[in-house]
Each structure stands twice: as structure tokens, then as C-alpha cells.
Amino acid sequence: MEExxxxxxxxxxxxxxxxxxxxxxxxxxxxxxASGGTKVSAYDKNSKKDSLCGVQFQGGNGSSPxxxxxxxxxxxxxxxxxxxxxSSVRHTLFxxxxxxxxxxxxxxxYLDSLNANKLHEIRFVQICFELHLYVVWNPISxxxxxxxxxxxxxxxxxxxxKKEGRIDDLLRANCDLRRQIDEQQKLLEKYxxxxxxxxxxSKKLLIEKVKLTLAEYHEQEEIFKLRLGHLKKEEAEIQAExxxxxxxxxxxxxxxxxxxxxxxxxxxxxxxxxxxxxxxxLLGRGGFSEVYKAFDLTEQRYAAVKIHQLNKNWREEKKENxxxxxxxxxxxxxxxxxxxxxxxxxxxxxxxxxxxxxxxYCEGNDLDFYLKQHKLMSExxxxxxxxxxxxxxxxxxxxxxxIIHYDLKPGNILLVDGNACGEIKITDFGLSxxxxxxxxxxxxxxxxSQGAGTYWxxxxxxxxxxxxxxxxxxxxxxxxxxxxxxxxLYGRKPFGHNQSQQDILQENTILKxxxxxxxxxxxxxxxxxxxxxxxxxxxxxxxxxxxxxGSDSYLLPHIRRASSSGALAPNSSSx
Ligand code: ADE
Numbered sequence: 001m002e003e004x005x006x007x008x009x010x011x012x013x014x015x016x017x018x019x020x021x022x023x024x025x026x027x028x029x030x031x032x033x034a035s036g037g038t039k040v041s042a043y044d045k046n047s048k049k050d051s052l053c054g055v056q057f058q059g060g061n062g063s064s065p066x067x068x069x070x071x072x073x074x075x076x077x078x079x080x081x082x083x084x085x086x087s088s089v090r091h092t093l094f095x096x097x098x099x100x101x102x103x104x105x106x107x108x109x110y111l112d113s114l115n116a117n118k119l120h121e122i123r124f125v126q127i128c129f130e131l132h133l134y135v136v137w138n139p140i141s142x143x144x145x146x147x148x149x150x151x152x153x154x155x156x157x158x159x160x161x162k163k164e165g166r167i168d169d170l171l172r173a174n175c176d177l178r179r180q181i182d183e184q185q186k187l188l189e190k191y192x193x194x195x196x197x198x199x200x201x202s203k204k205l206l207i208e209k210v211k212l213t214l215a216e217y218h219e220q221e222e223i224f225k226l227r228l229g230h231l232k233k234e235e236a237e238i239q240a241e242x243x244x245x246x247x248x249x250x251x252x253x254x255x256x257x258x259x260x261x262x263x264x265x266x267x268x269x270x271x272x273x274x275x276x277x278x279x280x281x282l283l284g285r286g287g288f289s290e291v292y293k294a295f296d297l298t299e300q301r302y303a304a305v306k307i308h309q310l311n312k313n314w315r316e317e318k319k320e321n322x323x324x325x326x327x328x329x330x331x332x333x334x335x336x337x338x339x340x341x342x343x344x345x346x347x348x349x350x351x352x353x354x355x356x357x358x359x360x361y362c363e364g365n366d367l368d369f370y371l372k373q374h375k376l377m378s379e380x381x382x383x384x385x386x387x388x389x390x391x392x393x394x395x396x397x398x399x400x401x402x403i404i405h406y407d408l409k410p411g412n413i414l415l416v417d418g419n420a421c422g423e424i425k426i427t428d429f430g431l432s433x434x435x436x437x438x439x440x441x442x443x444x445x446x447x448x449s450q451g452a453g454t455y456w457x458x459x460x461x462x463x464x465x466x467x468x469x470x471x472x473x474x475x476x477x478x479x480x481x482x483x484x485x486x487x488x489l490y491g492r493k494p495f496g497h498n499q500s501q502q503d504i505l506q507e508n509t510i511l512k513x514x515x516x517x518x519x520x521x522x523x524x525x526x527x528x529x530x531x532x533x534x535x536x537x538x539x540x541x542x543x544x545x546x547x548x549x550g551s552d553s554y555l556l557p558h559i560r561r562a563s564s565s566g567a568l569a570p571n572s573s574s575x
Contacts, residue, residue, distance in 0.1 A: 247373045254369070261285045267292060267307065273356060274348045277305050288322070293361060296345075302361035303345060310353040319353065325430070330357055332403060333429045340392035342414060342427040362425055364418030367410035367484070374420075375491040379528055381420035382488035386531075387555045388424045389413065389481055394550040397474050401436040404445075404472065405429065408480035409457045410487065420488075433472070444471035444540075455504040456493045457483045461540050463511050474546040481549065482535025486516065489524045494536065514538045527554045 092110065262268050262282040267290065272278045277294040283304060284291045294305040308326055310319045333344040346358035367385070370377075377385075389408070396403040405412075407428060416423040431452055439445045446469040447462060455463075459479035464470045486494040494516050496509040504510060516536045518529055531554040537543035544552065 243374075250369075250373055258282055258284070261290070265290055272297070273305060273307075273350065274346075276346075277303060277356075277358060279305065291359075294358075296358070299345075304342075304359040304361045306357045306359060307350070308355050308357070312353060323355065326355060326357070329430050329432070332432055332434060333357075335399070336396070336403070336429075338392055338395040339423070340388050340425060341395070342425045359427065360425070362414040362416050362427075364415045364422075367413035367415055367424070367488075370415055370418070370420060371410055371487060371491070376522065377420040377488050379489060379524055382485055383528065383555070385413065385420065385424055385488060386481060386485045389426065389484070390546070390549050390552075390555060392426050393474065393477050393481070393546045396477075397546045401434050401440075402474065403429070404433040404435060404474050405431075405477050405480075406433050406472075407431040407453050407457075408477050408484065409454045410484060411454075413484070435474070441471075444473040446470075447472045455501050455510060456496055458510065459540065459543070460510050460513060460538055463505070463508065473540065475540045475543045478535050478544050478546060478549050482516075482532050485528070485535065486532050489528065490519050490522065492519075494532075530554070 258281075261284075265282055265285075267273075267279050268282070270279050273294070276298050277296055279292040279294050281293055282290060283293050288309060288311070290307045290309070292305045292307065294303050295301075296303045308322075310322055314322075327347075330344065330347045334347070337343070342362060343360035344357060345360065347356070348358075349355040365373075376382075393405070396405065405426065407430065408426070412426060412428040414425045414427055416425060431449065433439075433445060433448075435445055448469065450462065450465075450469060453462065457480040459476055461470045461472060462476065483494055486492075495513040496504040496507075499507070499509055513536070515538070516532060518524065518532075531552060534544045534552065535549070549555075
């Protein structure tokens, strides 16, 4: 109520308008006259407003100042008709309020004098309250009491209504949204539940699937294993077929070469040499010789006739030298009689530049060709071949004078049956040395033909160059046996495998061959390796000789080998 003291005339005008239901004509900024029509109009507006407010009041929450107007003010009877009961009181009240400085105490006392007419007081209080609230509520304050203030209040109210409507709409929308959110949340919960269920189900299914996959895997693995085995078998068969075809191809190549050589040979037309040997076909060709298969008309057997043909352009001295050499070979070989050595039957000359040696004929091929065809062989087969060679060497060292073959190599080992499990015969004594008393001392004999031979198979001492020629012994042949055995087992030469003769010489390959290295595959017995080590001892002093080799436990029959190895310390004979 205190605010009423500060009410200026314009506020009072508002109060009047509220109280009387009209607007006074002297109100600042008022455009309309103080006619009843205007009042009615103002009332109407207020009535509408109040009516509106009334509605709001009835249904509102009382927070709006307009809504705070009680219905009694809205009554047209109370506000519209001047003759309505209590109108004089209102006029008095109005005049009291209308003063420049309305005094609420005065107004109060007036009201008290009215015997505290509750109704009037209430109305007044309501008016004051409205006015007060209006002042308080209207924050514009610039000039709130202009002539159109009621309109603005009305408009404000309308705006508020709209806003409230919008707020209500928004609230409703909000409620809707809330409901929707709640619904969505419920759905989400359900979805989560379902999802969890699905995950659990999926896990179960996955486990099942994994089980299935594992089962399928095992099934496939079995199939693949079988297939792999089958493929391996097929691959082995194909490989074997490939090797077979390669062998056939080699045979064809060799045959082509042979035919070619035969076609260019002067003995191709099957002459009968020395009126005894009918030449059948060419077996092979060397540097200065051709070997023909022939039929011995006298002995009625097959023979191998080796025709040595000297180069016509050679000097006589060289021709003589060659001839001397051939005669020497013949003399050495002619005396040999051993099942493991090719027999030399005959010797004769055709002319000054041509002479022939007649040899025991051997069907089959040499070991060189076999190794070219098969690469390697089993240890048993290799051992058998080695055993036969060693036996031949033993023989060569038991005869007087003993013989060093000096050119032991696969090309000079003939396989009688053409395979590795048959008999062998050693041939070609062209480089052999006779260890007679004149030439052979305690430390061996001089190597007169240094540089001759096939280097892969010769021991280090043959490559030593010095003032004096190196001393050699039958240990040269022992070294060769070791190399041949190694090659039969592993399919490669132990020293200078991929080197040429020249490279071996230039790079001192054999002089560096201090220790033999064994491949891990194919697997060979330790005994075989030990035997090879004994053959390939770098220093000839450490190497077995032919006699020692002949009695080596490795070459003994199995039963004897087992008993002797049990009785003796390992390799006691060798070390
Ligand atoms: N080639 C060389 N010498 C041979 C022989 N004695 N038998 C068969 N072919 C040979």
C-alpha cells in the first residue's frame, strides 16, 4: 500500500479507469473525449480484458498481476452504472486517490468511516493492488500512462496470453516430447534387452559355428592330408618319370654323339682288323682313340678293340713317345689277371700311326655315365663298388712289381650289368705306374707325369710343386677310392665339384683339401664317413694304404664287422 503515496495523476487515471470502467478526458495523451461511448469502449476493453483476466483468474495460477483482478471488478453493474450501489463511496475514494499525494491513511480512515465495508475495502484494495501491481509490473516506465496504455496492457495481456498459450503449447509439446522420450527410453530398454539376448544368442551360435568350423577344419585337414599324400606320391612319380625321361634323353644324346662319331670314323664300315677282329660298332671315342665293339673270330667272343690313332702332323718323336707309352700300358695291363680288372687280350699295329689293344668286352656302362644318369646310389651299392675296387687294388699291390693305377675315376670303372648292384671292372691303365725296385724307394716313387690325370680324383701330394718331383705311392689310388665313394653317396665330388680341371689347378683346390665336409643329406653311416676320412687324409702319412684299406672293418662282411668293432677300439687299425 505504500506505493500509493507515489502515485502520480496518470496512475490515478489508471485507477479511475479501473475503478470506474472508463478513462478520464483530461488524461495526458488521451485522444478520445470523455463521452459515454468512449467509456463504454474503455469498459468494453476492460470488460474484455477482465473477462479474459477472469478466465485466467479462474484457471490461472495467480502469478500474473492481471490475473490477480477479482471478478467483482469485472462486474458491469459495479463499474458501468454510476447509480450502482456504492458508487458515491467509490467517487469519494476516487477523489481521495486522485489527489496529488494520495494518503493511504486518509483513505483507510475513510474506509473505516464507512464502517469498514469489507466489500468496498476489498474493492479498493483490489484497485490499489492492481494499480500498484501495474506500476510494479509495467517496467517500461518511460511513459506508462499514455492514452493507449490500456490498449498496451491489453495487448500485453494478449501477448502474455499468446506467450502463455505458446508456453502451454510448448509445455504440451514438452509433455509430448517427455512422453515420447519415455516411450523411446522404454523402447530402448526393450531394444537393449533384445540386443543382449541377440548377443547371447550370437555368442552361442558363434560357439556352435566355431565348433562347426573346427569340425569342418578337421574334415578339410584330413582331406588335405590325403590330397597332400596323393600329390606327393604323384610328384614323386612325376619326378621319377622326369628322371627316367632325362636318362632316356641322355641315352639318346649319347647315342646321337656315338652315331655322329661313328659316321666320321674311318672304321665305320665294319672292317676286320688284323684278320681276326670284326668291328661291329663304335662304343666310344677318346682323345686319340676309338673303342669298337668287335667280334673275335678266333676266340669267338666279343671284344672291345681300342684303336690308337696318332696325329699325322705330330713330330716323329712325339709319335714315338706315344707309341712307347702305349706299349708300356700294354705290357702292364697284359700281365693283369683279376676278375675286377678288364682283361687285355691282344695288341697289334695297323700302320705306323695306328695301333690297337684288344680288351675284354663289358656290356653296360661306366660308373661316370651311371652317376650322370642316377646322380648317386645307396650306401650298400657304393660300398659294394668300393669293395670291388679295393679288391682290385689289393691285387695290383700284391703282384710284382705292384701297380699304381693313378687314374681311378668313375669313367674307368665299368659296370658289367650297367647298374650299381653288379660286378665292376677297372680299366684304362694308360697312366699307371709300375712300382719296381728301381723307381720305388722307402718314401715312394717320383711322379714323372705330374699334371696328367683327372684332378678331382688325385691327392694333394700330386699337386705339390718343388725342386724334386713329388713322391707317390698306392695311397694315390686310396685317395681316388675315397673321392669315388663320396661321389657315389652324395652325388657330388668332395673337392672342386663345380670346378674345371684348370680351375682346380689354378686355385690349388686339392692342395687346400685339408678336411672333407659331409652333406647332411643323403644320410650316410658314420662308418662310411670314417672310411672316407681314412681315404681322404690330407697327409699321405696319415692316409690308409691299399693293404690297410683292404682289411678295413667297414669293408668286412657285416658279422665280422660287428664282432671286430666290439673287440677293437673304434678304428683302432686306422689310428
Ligand atoms: N669301353 C671301353 N672299354 C670297354 C670295354 N672293355 N667294354 C665295353 N666298353 C668299353
